[in-house]
Every structure is written in C-alpha cells, then in structure tokens.
Amino acid sequence: MLIKEFATKYHVTTDTVRYYEKEGLLTPIRLESGYRFYDETCEKAITFIIVLKQLGFSLAEIRLLLDMESKPISPECNVASTTLFAHKISELEAKVSFFTTAIHSLQIVLSLMEQEKFAENKPKIEGLIKDMYKDIQEKGIE
C-alpha cells in the first residue's frame, strides 16, 4: 500500500503519516522508486497510534510503547514502559470516573442554560461547576 491509500484508510493525511515516521512511530519499507510501502506491520502500528492517541498518550509515549512492542528485549528494559502504561491506565480511570459524573452535571447545566429564566439559574449552575471542580481535586486529576 502506498502512502495515500494508507493515509486514507486510517483517516489521516499523508503529511501526518510522514510526520509519524519522522518521529519514529512508523517505519515503512522503501520501494526501488523511493516510494514508501506500508505493510501489515505498519497497519498494526498506526492502529496502535490512533488508539493510544485517542486515550491521551503523547506521540513520545506511544513511541516508547511501540519500541517495546517491536523488539522483545530484556524484561528490565520493559519495566519503564509497563510502568508508564500502568500509570497512564490509572490516570484514565480517574478521568473516566470524573467524566461520567461530569456528563450528568453538564446535561443539567445545559438544560438550565436553555431556559428563559436563565439568570435565575446561575446560582444552580455555579454550584454544579463547583462540585465538578471539587471532584477534579479529590480525584487528583493532573
């Protein structure tokens, strides 16, 4: 698969694909023409990138995990990666917990905002926001 087909398949631009390569996240094969060729390995990699990016991982963090995935070195070498991963998962848990309760509050806020007597509802809205803020603090979200 050449770059355009690959990019289109994964809903990104060719620029983004080349950028990921520059950042060491993708290593396509080179054809004699100099064209990049994307195989199964690249497809697995970009799937991994897209999923982890969506979960809030930075490209640098994704590279770390991809490197570990690609070469099964010593287990000690992988400790850093798995530790990062475990840490990220617990961060995500806190986030999901916050988001879940926050969405409910947001829906109430929205309904209060949509009412004509919006001004009267401001104290209620402020109360809901304050509660969400407290939730962030309690859950120690970054």
Next chain:
Amino acid sequence: MLIKEFATKYHVTTDTVRYYEKEGLLTPIRLESGYRFYDETCEKAITFIIVLKQLGFSLAEIRLLLDMESKPISPECNVASTTLFAHKISELEAKVSFFTTAIHSLQIVLSLMEQEKFAENKPKIEGLIKDMYKDIQEKGIE
C-alpha cells in the same frame, strides 16, 4: 486576593492567570497600584475554566460560554453557545463510552505485556488494539 494567592489557590502559575486574562477569560479588578485583584467573580470564572478545560474544551470555546454566562443577552445570541455545548456533551458521551470499555482492554494488555512469554501474547494484544480501533470508528470519535 492578589495574583499569586489566586494562582496558588487554583494550582496554576501567575503566567497562566495573566494569559487567561489576555485571552479574555478573566477580568480582575485593578487596584490603584496597578495590581490585579481577584474577587468572587474571578474565582467562579477560573473554576469554570478549569472544569471545562479538563473536559476537553479549548480556551476559545470556554470564552464563548463565559461570555454568555456573564451577560444575559438575547436568547438567540445564546443559541450558538448552547449548541456548541450540546455538541460537546454528546462528544463527551461517545468518549466516555469508548474510554470505559478501553480501560478494561488496556488492563488486559498491560497484564499480557508484563508476562515473560510476552512475544506469544502479541497476537492477543494486537487483537485487543484492533477492537479498540473499531470502537473509535463506530462511535465516530473525532
């Protein structure tokens, strides 16, 4: 409250506080000395900023909502804001739904990564990643 106390209270830097002001998100009172003074209104605003930022709103979007919150203009004028808000909420719902199932998969991935026979587990990991990718596509997450 002067800027340092205010920033410390909300776990941000004074630079960030000034930046938010430059971006029209905060409008502290000015003392005769030229010092910024942060009152109850500012505290409500920064709480709002922190909560919405955490939920993935950009500063531009937050300003839009803050502007609407501060001056109760015509309801038509607010439609843009409430529409944005409603849209953001449904985006969040999709995200939370994805995150919730993804966390479970991630925990399995982590346990597979931590095993000695890591190489053997790679197909399992790849399968889990692929499922998460499909979930992103199905839920139409940005």
Next chain:
DNA sequence: CTTGACCTTCGAGTATACTCCAATGATACG
C-alpha cells in the same frame, strides 16, 4: 530607608502536533 517579596508590561521562546509549499521524480493511461 533599605531589603525582599511581591507586582507590572512587553516581547520572545517553547512544546506538541501537525500543515503547507516548492521543486522535482515516478508511474499509469489513452
């Protein structure tokens, strides 16, 4: 009345993740 911790402005710099452009080369079709 000086010292230290605060405050001010302005402008420039940083990090992340792209995004675009210009010049040029490769491949496929009618």
Next chain:
DNA sequence: CGTATCATTGGAGTATACTCGAAGGTCAAG
C-alpha cells in the same frame, strides 16, 4: 509521449497553551 496523479525532500509556517526574561514599580517589615 503527454499529462494526470501519484510520490519524494527540505524547510518553513500554524495553532494552542503556555512559559520565561528583562526592566522596572509597590509595599510591608525591621
């Protein structure tokens, strides 16, 4: 063989959200 569409490179530019530094003003305590 032309031309359309793809590909290459390098380097510059963009958006967001800060972050820092320099030069200087304010103010309470000793």
